[in-house]
Amino acid sequence: MKKGNRNALLSLCVVVCISIVCFVVYMSLKEDENVDEISLDTLPEYSQNAYVTINDNEPDFEEYEITEAQTSFETYNQLDELGRCTMAKASVGKETMPKTDRESISSVKPSGWQNERYDFVPGGWVYNRCHLIGYQLTGENANARNLITGTRYMNTEGMLPFENEIAEYVKATGENVLYEVTPIYEGENLVASGVHMQACSVDDDCESLAFNVYAYNVQPGVEIDYATGENEKE
Structure with missing residues (x-):
């Protein structure tokens, strides 16, 4: 091989390697760009309300995020080093909603999964x-990146009303909703203390639908060890 050709090939290899490194770094930053900055220290203690509003209930999305959400998408970030869910984000539209009934999700064992039955908890467990991101919004079944150990109370009283609000809006208008949910952990606890949920109607820049809330991962009458998931009657 001539020296000129060899140098050209070497230069091309360098460019390709740099491009690959840049792409990997970009994707890493893209996944981490929405790391939740909510601190448990700034939130009030649970006091009989399933959730509390944040930032006067106004979502904290950047303008470019709302613009990108004109097209439906789903993102489920990687589990962290402790096997915990991190963040899920979607532009929910009619295209993302399920066309079939939900399948079994029992194969997934989220971090801190130590379930117990109590006769005073609706449904028992x-x-x-x-x-x-609820099944009715994106049709995800046994996706380990989208399932956390959450109390019955948080699921039905803290999260479901907001999921229903999004679903009803999308069905009624045909427009998309940008929705992001981030579990908030204290230290290395395996069970989240709660979830941060925020949403915005994309077509009118959050005018028709907007919320920014924190739902408490508690179960009235049950004491939870968030470090392990163990629990007992209070």
């Missing part, structure tokens, strides 16, 4: 496999 203290824990549900809680979808970060």
